[in-house]
Amino acid sequence: MRRILLFSLTMVAAVFFLCGCNQTAKNKATVNKELIGTHKGKDVFLLTLTNKAGNVIKLTNFGARITWIEVPDREGKKDNITFGFDTFESMISGDPYYGSVVGRYANRIAKGKFTLDGIEYSLALNNGPNSLHGGPGGWHSAVWETGDIKKTKEPTVVFTLKSPDLEEGYPGNMDIKVIYTWTDNNEIKINYSCTTDKKTVLNITNHAYFNLHGAGNGDILDHQLVIKAASFIPVDSTLIPTGDLRPVAGTPMDFTTPHTVGERIGENYEQVILGKGYDHTFVLDNKEEVDATVYEPVSGRLMEVITDQPGIQFYTGNFLNGTMIGHGGKPYSYRSGLCLETGHFPDSPNHPDFPTTVLNPGETFTSQTIYRFSVK
Numbered sequence: 364m365r366r367i368l369l370f371s372l373t374m375v376a377a378v379f380f381l382c383g384c385n386q387t388a389k390n391k392a393t394v395n396k397e398l399i400g401t402h403k404g405k406d407v408f409l410l411t412l413t414n415k416a417g418n419v420i421k422l423t424n425f426g427a428r429i430t431w432i433e434v435p436d437r438e439g440k441k442d443n444i445t446f447g448f449d450t451f452e453s454m455i456s457g458d459p460y461y462g463s464v465v466g467r468y469a470n471r472i473a474k475g476k477f478t479l480d481g482i483e484y485s486l487a488l489n490n491g492p493n494s495l496h497g498g499p500g501g502w503h504s505a506v507w508e509t510g511d512i513k514k515t516k517e518p519t520v521v522f523t524l525k526s527p528d529l530e531e532g533y534p535g536n537m538d539i540k541v542i543y544t545w546t547d548n549n550e551i552k553i554n555y556s557c558t559t560d561k562k563t564v565l566n567i568t569n570h571a572y573f574n575l576h577g578a579g580n581g582d583i584l585d586h587q588l589v590i591k592a593a594s595f596i597p598v599d600s601t602l603i604p605t606g607d608l609r610p611v612a613g614t615p616m617d618f619t620t621p622h623t624v625g626e627r628i629g630e631n632y633e634q635v636i637l638g639k640g641y642d643h644t645f646v647l648d649n650k651e652e653v654d655a656t657v658y659e660p661v662s663g664r665l666m667e668v669i670t671d672q673p674g675i676q677f678y679t680g681n682f683l684n685g686t687m688i689g690h691g692g693k694p695y696s697y698r699s700g701l702c703l704e705t706g707h708f709p710d711s712p713n714h715p716d717f718p719t720t721v722l723n724p725g726e727t728f729t730s731q732t733i734y735r736f737s738v739k
């Protein structure tokens with residue numbers, strides 16, 4: 364009897380042990396770092412982060428960007444749902460913003476000019492009469508240092524950058540740190556922190572494009588969107604804020620309840636005409652945990668966006684035209700991706716009524732944005 368009991372216990376223990384090993388082997392969180400080229404005299408790496416759920420994102424220190432997000436659909440079929448390129452060469456020469464960190468000032472500064480303490484600063488004009496996304500040599504184009512890689516708990520990668528005084532016209536030597544964590548719950552957590560040695564302005568974001576059908580698989584017009592914002596920032600024909608905040612109620616800008624992206628994009632409403640679609644900052648209510656959700660009913664994929672920032676730029680890929688060939692040789696055509704760029708409002712340095720984007724020496728700017736993926 365005792366022998367039988369002992370045998371049974373040993374068998375049970377063995378089964379537990381084997382299952383345990385299997386579990387760990389199958390669901391081990393890892394970060395793999397691969398050298399893919401050199402640019403501006405610096406090594407460029409591709410970092411592959413696998414979480415315990417077995418899902419993969421890929422990052423690169425070129426522009427501190429996200430270049431791949433592979434998440435399952437309702438049936439468990441995985442696909443990459445963000446824009447990016449397969450080769451180092453196409454990444455360097457391709458669209459500058461896919462998945463990149465954008466700074467010092469994400470979005471536009473009117474006529475590339477702003478004044479701080481009576482000193483006028485002039486920036487490069489790279490978007491009609493305005494300066495866009497930190498100028499042509501902004502942070503998206505830098506090769507960042509690849510710092511700590513934590514392989515143990517949730518895969519984490521740290522990128523850092525030093526931006527010298529008057530780089531692209533902005534005052535102050537800045538130290539920037541971006542930490543990406545790929546959680547076991549399929550969340551990309553982005554933590555930003557920045558310091559300066561001189562008074563300056565700052566608006567940092569990530570410029571990932573999403574298509575929950577899979578990147579390159581049609582347009583995003585059927586994606587159902589909620590943005591928890593009772594007002595938005597109207598713009599002029601050069602996409603510079605007019606200065607007021609306008610209620611979304613009764614307009615195609617109202618995403619406080621779910622609407623597909625395409626439902627009202629073609630309406631005869633001044634703002635969607637000026638934006639050539641949606642290309643607007645929404646003023647977040649910041650009352651609930653989740654600030655925006657995107658649901659794609661065919662795959663069942665759901666993306667939730669959570670941020671501590673005051674705004675979110677909703678852009679429907681109105682300038683995409685199919686000339687960029689991305690992952691798997693797929694062209695990124697008109698409105699085939701959408702962006703939800705968290706941050707401050709455009710042109711804030713010229714709008715004293717907007718939340719301040721000034722950063723002083725001795726202060727540390729910190730913020731967090733989460734993109735969470737699931738299915739329903």
Ligand code: GAL
Nearest residue numbers: 460470495642676678682704
């Ligand atoms: C977005 C912006 C668009 C366009 C795009 C880059 O952030 O809102 O107008 O400039 O970046 O192509």
